[in-house]
Amino acid sequence: xxxxxxxxxxxxxxxxxxxxxxxxxxxxxxxxxxxxxxxxxxxxxxxxxxxxxxxxxxxxxxxxxxxxxxxxxxxxxxxxxxxxxxxxxxxxxxxxxxxxxxxxxxxxxxxxxxxxxxxxxxxxxxxxxxxxxxxxxxxxxxxxxxxxxxxxxxxxxxxxxxxxxxxxxxxxxxxxxxxxxxxxxxxxxxxxxxxxxxxxxxxxxxxxxxxxxxxxxxxxxxxxxxxxxxxxxxxxxxxxxxxxxxxxxxxxxxxxxxxxxxxxxxxxxxxxxxxxxxxxxxxxxx
Amino acid sequence: xxxxxxxxxxxxxxxxxxxxxxxxxxxxxxxxxxxxxxxxxxxxxxxxxxxxxxxxxxxxxxxxxxxxxxxxxxxxxxxxxxxxxxxxxxxxxxxxxxxxxxxxxxxxxxxxxxxxxxxxxxxxxxxxxxxxxxxxxxxxxxxxxxxxxxxxxxxxxxxxxxxxxxxxxxxxxxxxxxxxxxxxxxxxxxxxxxxxxxxxxxxxxxxxxxxxxxxxxxxxxxxxxxxxxxxxxxxxxxxxxxxxxxxxxxxxxxxxxxxxxxxxxxxxxxxxxxxxxxxxxxxxxxxxxxxxxxxxxxxxxxxxxxxxxxxxxxxxxxxxxxxxxxxxxxxxxxxxxxxxxxxxxxxxxxxxxxxxxxxxxxxxxxxxxxxxxxxxxxxxxxxxxxxxxxxxxxxxxxxxxxxxxxxxxxxxxxxxxxxxxxxxxxxxxxxxxxxxxxxxxxxxxxxxxxxxxxxxxxxxxxxxxxxxxxxxxxxxxxxxxxxxxxxxxxxxxxxxxxxxxxxxxxxxxxxxxxxxxxxxxxxxxxxxxxxxxxxxxxxxxxxxxxxxxxxxxxxxxxxxxxxxxxxxxxxxx
Numbered sequence: 064x065x066x067x068x069x070x071x072x073x074x075x076x077x078x079x080x081x082x083x084x085x086x087x088x089x090x091x092x093x094x095x096x097x098x099x100x101x102x103x104x105x106x107x108x109x110x111x112x113x114x115x116x117x118x119x120x121x122x123x124x125x126x127x128x129x130x131x132x133x134x135x136x137x138x139x140x141x142x143x144x145x146x147x148x149x150x151x152x153x154x155x156x157x158x159x160x161x162x163x164x165x166x167x168x169x170x171x172x173x174x175x176x177x178x179x180x181x182x183x184x185x186x187x188x189x190x191x192x193x194x195x196x197x198x199x200x201x202x203x204x205x206x207x208x209x210x211x212x213x214x215x216x217x218x219x220x221x222x223x224x225x226x227x228x229x230x231x232x233x234x235x236x237x238x239x240x241x242x243x244x245x246x247x248x249x250x251x252x253x254x255x256x257x258x259x260x261x262x263x264x265x266x267x268x269x270x271x272x273x274x275x276x277x278x279x280x281x282x283x284x285x286x287x288x289x290x291x292x293x294x295x296x297x298x299x300x301x302x303x304x305x306x307x308x309x310x311x312x313x314x315x316x317x318x319x320x321x322x323x324x325x326x327x328x329x330x331x332x333x334x335x336x337x338x339x340x341x342x343x344x345x346x347x348x349x
Numbered sequence: 350x351x352x353x354x355x356x357x358x359x360x361x362x363x364x365x366x367x368x369x370x371x372x373x374x375x376x377x378x379x380x381x382x383x384x385x386x387x388x389x390x391x392x393x394x395x396x397x398x399x400x401x402x403x404x405x406x407x408x409x410x411x412x413x414x415x416x417x418x419x420x421x422x423x424x425x426x427x428x429x430x431x432x433x434x435x436x437x438x439x440x441x442x443x444x445x446x447x448x449x450x451x452x453x454x455x456x457x458x459x460x461x462x463x464x465x466x467x468x469x470x471x472x473x474x475x476x477x478x479x480x481x482x483x484x485x486x487x488x489x490x491x492x493x494x495x496x497x498x499x500x501x502x503x504x505x506x507x508x509x510x511x512x513x514x515x516x517x518x519x520x521x522x523x524x525x526x527x528x529x530x531x532x533x534x535x536x537x538x539x540x541x542x543x544x545x546x547x548x549x550x551x552x553x554x555x556x557x558x559x560x561x562x563x564x565x566x567x568x569x570x571x572x573x574x575x576x577x578x579x580x581x582x583x584x585x586x587x588x589x590x591x592x593x594x595x596x597x598x599x600x601x602x603x604x605x606x607x608x609x610x611x612x613x614x615x616x617x618x619x620x621x622x623x624x625x626x627x628x629x630x631x632x633x634x635x636x637x638x639x640x641x642x643x644x645x646x647x648x649x650x651x652x653x654x655x656x657x658x659x660x661x662x663x664x665x666x667x668x669x670x671x672x673x674x675x676x677x678x679x680x681x682x683x684x685x686x687x688x689x690x691x692x693x694x695x696x697x698x699x700x701x702x703x704x705x706x707x708x709x710x711x712x713x714x715x716x717x718x719x720x721x722x723x724x725x726x727x728x729x730x731x732x733x734x735x736x737x738x739x740x741x742x743x744x745x746x747x748x749x750x751x752x753x754x755x756x757x758x759x760x761x762x763x764x765x766x767x768x769x770x771x772x773x774x775x776x777x778x779x780x781x782x783x784x785x786x787x788x789x790x791x792x793x794x795x796x797x798x799x800x801x802x803x804x805x806x807x808x809x810x811x812x813x814x815x816x817x818x819x820x821x822x823x824x825x826x827x828x829x830x831x832x833x834x835x836x837x838x839x840x841x842x843x844x845x846x847x848x849x850x851x852x853x854x855x856x857x858x859x860x861x862x863x864x865x866x867x868x869x870x871x872x873x874x875x876x877x878x879x880x881x882x883x884x885x886x887x888x889x890x891x892x893x894x895x896x897x898x899x900x901x902x903x904x905x906x907x908x909x910x911x912x913x914x915x916x917x918x919x920x921x922x
Contacts, residue, residue: 085475095468095471095472097471097475142645142649143649143671146649146650147648149849152467153413153465153467153468153469154648154651156467156468156471157413157471157602157648158645158648158649159601160413160471160475160595160598160644161417161599161602161640161641161642161644161645162641162645163595163647164592164595164596164599164637164640164641164644165637165638165641165642165645167637168592168634168635168637168638168641169638171634172632172634172635209600222427238470276482276590276591276592276636279480280475280482280591282475283472283475283476283479283480286472286476290472321487322484322487322488325480325483325484326480327480328476328479328480329476329477329479329480332472332473332476333461333473333476336461336464336465336472336473337461337464337465337471340464340465340469341464345545345546345739346466346544346545346546
């Protein structure tokens with residue numbers, strides 16, 4: 064069990080980073096971005112293509128892929144903040160469902176629907192606990208998720224830039240009237256989360272089931288993790304991601320429970336939502 | 350158009366004639382078309398049934414469902430299982446069982462939907478679709494491993510025959526959705542999509558509305574999955590991926606699948622777009638890219654193909670319909686107010702430190718109109734919220750005609766005879782005036798009864814779609830619906846807001862006659878003192894959550910305390 068849980072920790076770190084991205088998006092630009100991991104997947108696939116078919120060195124291809132993921136996300140952010148500036152979170156998020164579909168099918172067209180031959184960026188064990196090997200990937204993703212969450216928190220609560228971002232999220236119109244550049248800031252948030260998710264997916268994808276659909280559907284466990292923090296708290300999003308990854312890893316060890324593992328994120332989502340929404344009886348305040 | 354607005358012949362006849370014609374056309378297609386097109390057509394039929402389901406849950410009831418093909422997989426699984434087990438009844442019985450099983454799963458998935466809205470529900474359904482996707486690959490469908498293929502009914506065993514059978518199933522599903530949309534369930538779907546509070550205030554159960562939408566949609570998904578299994582013989586997980594569920598959702602949004610003809614149109618696109626791409630030498634995967642782009646476009650612009658095509662087709666007038674409170678109503682004898690029918694004692698509620706209401710006593714007499722006035726923030730709307738059951742944390746007692754309402758849900762209070770209207774627009778734009786009034790009234794109404802009541806309040810005709818009715822008139826349509834429900838007491842929360850000022854007194858004249866004409870007592874909250882004066886026998890004044898004065902109109906309005914608090918002493922009463 065412990066071995067499984069530690070093996071699941073790499074995925075947990077991935078969920079945690081994506082959950083932090085989802086939380087930031089939901090808080091700052093009023094979107095639950097269903098295309099969050101699909102954007103990262105697409106950037107990584109382009110990187111693999113550049114490295115395998117074009118012959119770019121792995122690091123260079125990875126950098127190009129990350130920049131592309133960042134750019135794609137920024138473009139989507141620009142579209143949404145241009146045409147759906149006043150729309151509710153539901154409509155804004157529904158657009159990302161269409162984009163999720165778009166990116167998966169584009170990747171099928173461009174790269175086929177087989178898993179890609181990823182070159183691991185990080186390889187090998189980092190250290191051992193009781194004879195259980197912890198890989199470098201695990202260490203880096205877990206550290207990354209914690210660092211990103213702490214960094215974002217410091218940025219949001221401690222700097223005037225963070226204050227502007229929060230003002231923008233809570234009172235977009237008022238913030239704009241006060242001269243805060245709403246659209247560039249929003250697009251910036253999209254770009255940053257696009258960059259982060261592509262980065263973390265390029266680190267973890269070589270060691271995961273890495274076909275386009277699986278990578279894009281990472282948004283489900285990430286959303287489950289983000290829900291633990293109610294799409295507001297970064298620390299709980301990280302905890303949620305790590306715990307979910309470990310639980311899935313542990314369940315994978317038991318053959319009879321392996322189907323349960325697939326449903327775990329779904330069950331976590333339902334459970335957390337039912338609990339957190341227990342007082343939300345009506346759809347609008349009055 | 351709903352029941353009795355037109356005769357039974359057009360009510361049932363029209364759709365049945367269309368259905369008959371569809372089946373004939375299906376037969377002609379099945380014998381006349383090239384074999385390949387018959388096969389494509391069958392795929393369109395399967396997609397059409399799934400889209401009809403999405404039209405109900407997403408289009409009408411406004412809930413995001415991203416797992417339609419998971420329900421289809423349930424249908425396919427049941428059909429495959431019954432087929433392999435050699436269960437009695439044959440394919441058509443299996444198909445119905447598959448639909449029912451999927452409907453039950455839909456209820457299970459819909460249960461969380463009672464609490465979850467919008468984007469949360471999208472996360473849940475996408476999670477289910479992704480999990481089911483992985484699970485299906487692992488467990489496979491019954492019969493696929495040992496190669497026991499699903500047997501079609503004998504009469505429809507070849508592809509052409511099966512296509513014709515598919516046409517009939519699709520037609521039956523369309524009819525089912527058509528008639529369901531005209532029932533209370535159907536109106537409930539539209540209502541709950543627009544406002545849960547409005548739905549509950551009309552005495553309809555929000556829970557039933559949401560669950561029935563989910564169940565019907567899932568059952569249709571199940572039938573689609575079952576039909577698909579018969580088409581290909583063996584069900585494979587590849588037909589039910591999360592990806593395809595997403596594509597169907599996007600297609601439903603894009604085509605406007607809440608309209609039955611547009612669901613069928615969407616289904617045609619579902620097969621035509623990849624097919625055309627193939628003929629032009631473009632890989633079929635681009636089909637989903639096209640759907641993704643068109644879906645993004647539809648969502649960002651707020652339009653869809655369905656409504657666009659319909660506008661072209663019908664060239665409906667786009668003018669807004671308003672109210673017409675011209676001539677004063679004929680006189681009726683105003684009855685004397687009788688015994689108290691609504692008795693409210695010691696009502697208090699606080700929001701944190703703020704005491705919104707404290708120790709409020711109110712009595713509404715039968716056949717009477719009680720006015721409740723007070724400055725902004727006095728607690729008037731809070732009072733209506735408490736009485737109608739939307740603030741269960743309030744303390745105190747509410748009795749309606751001897752029945753204690755404490756602890757009852759808004760829906761039950763509405764059914765017990767305490768109705769309310771809202772200050773904000775809570776009227777679903779998807780219905781016609783007549784269908785909405787019937788939905789709110791919750792009882793059998795004759796066409797004449799509806800027309801009379803609407804005319805009395807100067808509202809647009811029953812056949813007018815509510816999306817064409819302006820906000821002021823919508824609020825009067827809401828009042829008419831609740832009056833026709835014949836409650837014991839109707840709480841009106843600023844009914845004149847949204848009307849031009851000159852209409853206020855005209856409305857007052859009519860409200861004055863409400864107890865005599867409809868047998869309903871009224872508690873009227875209003876800012877316009879002219880209106881209050883013309884309507885109310887007795888008045889209660891609220892100030893900072895407390896009753897400042899209460900009694901006959903003249904007495905209360907002459908009270909110096911009231912003058913001071915409410916009018917700021919300067920304005921003359």
